[in-house]
Amino acid sequence: xxxxxxxxxxxxxxxxxxxxxxxxxxxxxxxxxxxxxxxxxxxxxxxxxxxxxxxxxxxxxxxxxxxxxxxxxxxxxxxxxxxxxxxxxxxxxxxxxxxxxxxxxxxxxxxxxxxxxxxxxxxxx
Numbered sequence: 001x002x003x004x005x006x007x008x009x010x011x012x013x014x015x016x017x018x019x020x021x022x023x024x025x026x027x028x029x030x031x032x033x034x035x036x037x038x039x040x041x042x043x044x045x046x047x048x049x050x051x052x053x054x055x056x057x058x059x060x061x062x063x064x065x066x067x068x069x070x071x072x073x074x075x076x077x078x079x080x081x082x083x084x085x086x087x088x089x090x091x092x093x094x095x096x097x098x099x100x101x102x103x104x105x106x107x108x109x110x111x112x113x114x115x116x117x118x119x120x121x122x123x124x125x
Contacts, residue, residue, distance in 0.1 A: 002044040004097045011102045012042075033110055034117035040109060048091040051076075051105050055113040058084030060120035069115070076108040078116065088112040 002025050012019045012027055019029040025044035030037050040053040055078070066078040066086065076090035088109045092101055 002094060004049070004094050005044060007097060007099065008042065008044070008049065008102060011099050029106075031110070034114045035122065036117075038110065038113050040106070042106075044094065047094050049094055049097050049102070049105070050089070050091040051109050052087055052089040053109050053113050054085055055088050055116045056086035056120050058086075061086065061116055065119070066116070069112075073112055074108060075105055076112050078112065086116060088116070 005025050008027065009021070012029065015029070017029055017031045019027055022028050027042040029040040029042060031040070032038070038053050038055070040051060043050045063080075070077050075092065076088055079087045079089055081087060090105055090109055092105055
């Protein structure tokens, strides 16, 4: 198990959100984002703290708009799954992780998901 797993665990324990430990170095988090649930995965892998969330169903926002929005994002980016589902994902090196960076990374993922959902319209996930 990673040396920063206790830091991530302690951060999640302090949140006012539904979260669960899935495995060593992996957690799931569910919260409201633009009116419906956003399920966020948090994992320690390959020396990185990785966070990802499915933001939208396929074809809700144009690809070129997501690419343009990627230019203004920090720490995170939009990506497509093979079926066109839109994900928000980000990662930071484990060596840099503290509670403030976890908060910033999770906030960036949730903020980008909300922005995409608001652009797509009601119940776009």
